[in-house]
Amino acid sequence: xxxxxxxxxxxxxxxxxxxxxxxxxxxxxxxxxxxxxxxxxxxxxxxxxxxxxxxxxxxxxxxxxxxxxxxxxxxxxxxxxxxxxxxxxxxxxxxxxxxxxxxxxxxxxxxxxxxxxxxxxxxxxxxxxxxxxxxxxxxxxxxxxxxxxxxxxxxxxxxxxxxxxxxxxxxxxxxxxxxxxxxxxxxxxxxxxxxxxxxxxxxxxxxxxxxxxxxxxxxxxxxxxxxxxxxxxxxxxxxxxxxxxxxxxxxxxxxxxxxxxxxxxxxxxxxxxxxxxxxxxxxxxxxxxxxxxxxxxxxxxxxxxxxxxxxxxxxxxxxxxxxxxxxxxxxxxxxxxxxxxxxxxxxxxxxxxxxxxxxxxxxxxxxxxxxxxxxxxxxxxxxxxx
Amino acid sequence: xxxxxxxxxxxxxxxxxxxxxxxxxxxxxxxxxxxxxxxxxxxxxxxxxxxxxxxxxxxxxxxxxxxxxxxxxxxxxxxxxxxxxxxxxxxxxxxxxxxxxxxxxxxxxxxxxxxxxxxxxxxxxxxxxxxxxxxxxxxxxxxxxxxxxxxxxxxxxxxxxxxxxxxxxxxxxxxxxxxxxxxxxxxxxxxxxxxxxxxxxxxxxxxxxxxxxxxxxxxxxxxxxxxxxxxxxxxxxxxxxxxxxxxxxxxxxxxxxxxxxxxxxxxxxxxxxxxxxx
Amino acid sequence: xxxxxxxxxxxxxxxxxxxxxxxxxxxxxxxxxxxxxxxxxxxxxxxxxxxxxxxxxxxxxxxxxxxxxxxxxxxxxxxxxxxxxxxxxxxxxxxxxxxxxxxxxxxxxxxxxxxxxxxxxxxxxxxxxxxxxxxxxxxxxxxxxxxxxxxxxxxxxxxxxxxxxxxxxxxxxxxxxxxxxxxxxxxxxxxxxxxxxxxxxxxxxxxxxxxxxxxxxxxxxxxxxxxxxxxxxxxxxxxxxxxxxxxxxxxxxxxxxxxxxxxxxxxxxxxxxxxxxxxxxxxxxxxxxxxxxxxxxxxx
Numbered sequence: 001x002x003x004x005x006x007x008x009x010x011x012x013x014x015x016x017x018x019x020x021x022x023x024x025x026x027x028x029x030x031x032x033x034x035x036x037x038x039x040x041x042x043x044x045x046x047x048x049x050x051x052x053x054x055x056x057x058x059x060x061x062x063x064x065x066x067x068x069x070x071x072x073x074x075x076x077x078x079x080x081x082x083x084x085x086x087x088x089x090x091x092x093x094x095x096x097x098x099x100x101x102x103x104x105x106x107x108x109x110x111x112x113x114x115x116x117x118x119x120x121x122x123x124x125x126x127x128x129x130x131x132x133x134x135x136x137x138x139x140x141x142x143x144x145x146x147x148x149x150x151x152x153x154x155x156x157x158x159x160x161x162x163x164x165x166x167x168x169x170x171x172x173x174x175x176x177x178x179x180x181x182x183x184x185x186x187x188x189x190x191x192x193x194x195x196x197x198x199x200x201x202x203x204x205x206x207x208x209x210x211x212x213x214x215x216x217x218x219x220x221x222x223x224x225x226x227x228x229x230x231x232x233x234x235x236x237x238x239x240x241x242x243x244x245x246x247x248x249x250x251x252x253x254x255x256x257x258x259x260x261x262x263x264x265x266x267x268x269x270x271x272x273x274x275x276x277x278x279x280x281x282x283x284x285x286x287x288x289x290x291x292x293x294x295x296x297x298x299x300x301x302x303x304x305x306x307x308x309x310x311x312x313x314x315x316x317x318x319x320x321x322x323x324x325x326x327x328x329x330x331x332x333x334x335x336x337x338x339x340x341x342x343x344x345x346x347x348x349x350x351x352x353x354x355x356x357x358x359x360x361x362x363x364x365x366x367x368x369x370x371x372x373x374x375x376x377x378x379x380x381x382x383x384x385x386x
Numbered sequence: 387x388x389x390x391x392x393x394x395x396x397x398x399x400x401x402x403x404x405x406x407x408x409x410x411x412x413x414x415x416x417x418x419x420x421x422x423x424x425x426x427x428x429x430x431x432x433x434x435x436x437x438x439x440x441x442x443x444x445x446x447x448x449x450x451x452x453x454x455x456x457x458x459x460x461x462x463x464x465x466x467x468x469x470x471x472x473x474x475x476x477x478x479x480x481x482x483x484x485x486x487x488x489x490x491x492x493x494x495x496x497x498x499x500x501x502x503x504x505x506x507x508x509x510x511x512x513x514x515x516x517x518x519x520x521x522x523x524x525x526x527x528x529x530x531x532x533x534x535x536x537x538x539x540x541x542x543x544x545x546x547x548x549x550x551x552x553x554x555x556x557x558x559x560x561x562x563x564x565x566x567x568x569x570x571x572x573x574x575x576x577x578x579x580x581x582x583x584x585x586x587x588x589x590x591x592x593x594x595x596x597x598x599x600x601x602x603x604x605x606x607x608x609x610x611x612x613x614x615x616x617x618x619x620x621x622x623x624x625x626x627x628x629x630x631x632x633x634x635x636x637x638x639x640x641x642x643x644x645x646x647x648x649x650x651x652x653x654x655x656x657x658x659x660x661x662x663x664x
Numbered sequence: 665x666x667x668x669x670x671x672x673x674x675x676x677x678x679x680x681x682x683x684x685x686x687x688x689x690x691x692x693x694x695x696x697x698x699x700x701x702x703x704x705x706x707x708x709x710x711x712x713x714x715x716x717x718x719x720x721x722x723x724x725x726x727x728x729x730x731x732x733x734x735x736x737x738x739x740x741x742x743x744x745x746x747x748x749x750x751x752x753x754x755x756x757x758x759x760x761x762x763x764x765x766x767x768x769x770x771x772x773x774x775x776x777x778x779x780x781x782x783x784x785x786x787x788x789x790x791x792x793x794x795x796x797x798x799x800x801x802x803x804x805x806x807x808x809x810x811x812x813x814x815x816x817x818x819x820x821x822x823x824x825x826x827x828x829x830x831x832x833x834x835x836x837x838x839x840x841x842x843x844x845x846x847x848x849x850x851x852x853x854x855x856x857x858x859x860x861x862x863x864x865x866x867x868x869x870x871x872x873x874x875x876x877x878x879x880x881x882x883x884x885x886x887x888x889x890x891x892x893x894x895x896x897x898x899x900x901x902x903x904x905x906x907x908x909x910x911x912x913x914x915x916x917x918x919x920x921x922x923x924x925x926x927x928x929x930x931x932x933x934x935x936x937x938x939x940x941x942x943x944x945x946x947x948x949x950x951x952x953x954x955x956x957x958x959x960x961x962x963x964x
Binding site: 540 | 689690691693694696697700701703704705706707708709711712767768770771773774775778781782784785787788789790791792793794795796797798799800801803804805806807808810814843846847848851852854855856858859889890892893896897900901903904906907921924925928929934937938941944945948949952953
């Protein structure tokens with residue numbers, strides 16, 4: 001490095017340096033500015049470099065010729081197996097950009113303001129319905145999704161999207177209770193476990209309006225999709241009471257359950273199984289009075305630039321081996337019946353992930369209530385502000 | 387260069403002890419963070435044993451590394467522009483009297499007060515519905531510059547407050563043009579403030595989640611967004627590993643810079659210190 | 665960009681300078697900021713004001729019409745159910761600001777006056793922790809503050825009991841806020857202290873003043889711009905913060921930032937969220953101007 005350059009570096013640290021001058025200051029700043037600018041310009045052009053397309057395999061259709069070979073995929077982080085996207089890219093030649101969000105609410109708020117450039121999103125079932133009502137989803141071209149019959153019939157005619165006109169299931173699970181069986185001082189079978197004395201001040205429920213209210217409504221013996229204002233008021237009061245016994249209202253319960261900061265939490269099934277790999281004492285239970293089933297679904301936002309590529313991807317996910325790889329990795333339930341032979345026996349044999357029919361009957365999906373959802377929203381505001 | 391120990395109402399020894407304690411406070415979570423990058427379990431709070439496999443996982447995690455690159459691009463660009471624009475504004479607001487100063491200051495404060503969710507959504511609506519621009523790294527950078535400007539302005543203003551105009555008049559009497567007096571008097575005086583403001587802007591931009599979420603588009607996930615996206619499934623210690631690398635890198639840079647400054651000090655002496663004029 | 669302007673004749677320089685009026689110079693310098701803010705601050709703020717007067721909807725998140733302005737969003741926002749949350753937010757922000765000042769001032773002072781050649785190195789050291797991910801740092805704090813965490817263990821060794829509940833209570837949120845905003849106090853303070861005339865302090869001693877007296881009569885007044893700046897940069901954003909209480913707080917630490925964020929999230933009542941934000945902004949603006957008026961115009 002030549003003398004002046006060394007000195008301009010020194011400037012950054014030492015304003016009393018005798019070689020300080022505005023020349024060196026300016027030079028350093030100009031250089032940094034140019035570097036930053038070029039970096040920024042260089043990055044935004046890096047999308048959409050497509051590799052050559054391969055020949056078709058029997059379960060594939062050729063990519064649509066009028067669309068660019070790009071797919072903008074917007075998903076939850078880590079909710080995918082390592083080889084899912086790379087294999088899709090090699091087989092179809094479509095380059096996938098992969099971005100992440102961390103809550104349905106934020107996804108919904110962002111989609112509501114208009115076209116944001118994504119082709120494929122993964123909202124939970126209740127939000128599929130919300131987005132449908134808000135005209136935010138495109139109907140699917142089912143002729144491109146020939147693998148759709150691989151789906152378990154339960155998902156072909158579900159309340160939230162009968163006939164899968166707007167969505168294809170990704171993974172499903174239940175919302176029950178995760179707890180540390182060595183520390184709760186009793187058996188946990190139902191929502192009233194929050195009342196166990198050892199658990200007082202060391203529990204949590206979800207920061208989601210419908211999930212929290214469902215817990216209350218199930219506990220009170222009501223329908224979790226009810227619109228009866230008397231029942232809803234009861235549920236609201238139940239939650240305000242429960243608030244006095246819990247430590248926090250959070251969807252971030254994983255580490256606290258692992259470390260013992262929380263002993264009991266309203267939790268999503270797959271999360272708890274992941275915790276189990278690190279802490280064998282943490283168990284999951286589907287409460288006796290009932291719990292929500294939920295499904296995350298692939299859907300295409302209105303105005304997406306590459307909808308046909310999105311449908312190709314959906315079809316790819318519905319292949320038995322791909323679906324199985326996904327489930328084996330994330331450990332949630334697969335909606336894909338044809339994938340079952342390829343899924344680890346430890347998962348298919350687990351009644352908490354693959355419940356028997358009689359238990360399934362008590363695991364409804366969340367029904368979207370359209371405008372009437374306000375009845376829940378306003379009461380949730382009261383619960384959180386109490 | 388005088389070797390006399392400057393007098394101070396707080397004895398240097400106690401001050402130094404306080405400084406060490408505050409640095410300890412600042413770095414305590416950092417030490418925890420680094421330790422947990424070697425955790426066996428996928429947890430940042432539950433230690434189960436020593437392992438380096440998260441470092442291996444990090445090398446293969448292209449999404450996280452790309453997000454990290456994006457974050458750097460955004461932070462560096464936003465800092466440069468926010469510092470330039472904010473510094474000019476701070477100069478104008480401190481050195482000149484004109485009507486509308488109060489209105490301007492209000493704007494600065496509005497950008498500080500407005501909750502991030504609100505600012506994020508309003509910028510998103512602006513980009514999508516008014517400006518009809520594609521969402522991407524560019525819109526993220528534009529948003530970051532916007533909320534960083536206020537911080538730079540406040541810091542530089544504090545540095546320049548009660549600026550002595552006689553200095554500039556004296557320079558003019560001696561034959562300096564306005565530009566010369568600006569560059570030789572005002573700028574060096576403000577330099578530590580500008581430096582502090584720039585560092586603040588950089589820090590804020592690096593960590594922003596909410597506004598970035600709303601104004602980002604395909605391919606423009608930043609590291610904070612990526613990490614917050616992991617919340618649903620548990621944040622993996624490979625992020626701790628990434629942070630450890632960042633720390634190492636910064637320390638190395640810092641050590642190099644510090645070494646240079648000591649060398650430069652040994653070379654020359656006796657130059658006029660512009661900051662002493664303040 | 666190099667500066668090699670030849671020295672102009674003295675008379676011309678003086679005339680040139682006097683001809684350009686102050687307000688024009690000021691406005692020209694402000695031009696970049698004005699343009700920037702016009703597009704990226706004024707218009708978005710106008711959007712929020714419009715939202716605050718609109719009606720919540722299902723397809724469009726907000727229905728706005730000039731003929732039918734919904735002022736009730738503001739009266740809804742002033743509902744007393746939110747008052748404790750608001751007061752709590754002001755409390756937490758105020759305590760954090762005070763802690764930041766107490767922790768930050770001596771550190772900034774030490775760096776500015778005793779840092780020597782390595783001053784900027786120390787300054788960068790203050791920033792370095794914040795180059796790591798915020799979320800990970802908060803998890804680290806969870807580890808320190810949890811029931812079987814570091815802090816409790818240390819306290820247990822000293823004999824102060826080891827069963828304290830920090831996490832998910834107000835103490836954790838305040839620690840988190842203080843920690844997160846400390847550089848926002850230290851940096852402006854440093855910039856101001858560094859500029860202080862050291863000889864004034866020595867003169868004060870020579871005149872017979874003691875340590876405390878010198879501090880309050882000489883040091884504090886000269887550095888008040890930095891202190892004011894630091895207070896503003898900590899207090900104002902801290903009130904509206906919602907990530908810290910979400911990660912470190914519990915059921916009884918809800919801050920107004922969370923309530924506002926919820927309106928755009930779980931509760932889907934965008935007009936209410938917008939009106940709350942406007943009210944919060946106006947309240948803080950009034951408070952800030954009152955504060956600055958008391959502290960002195962030169963701090964502005």
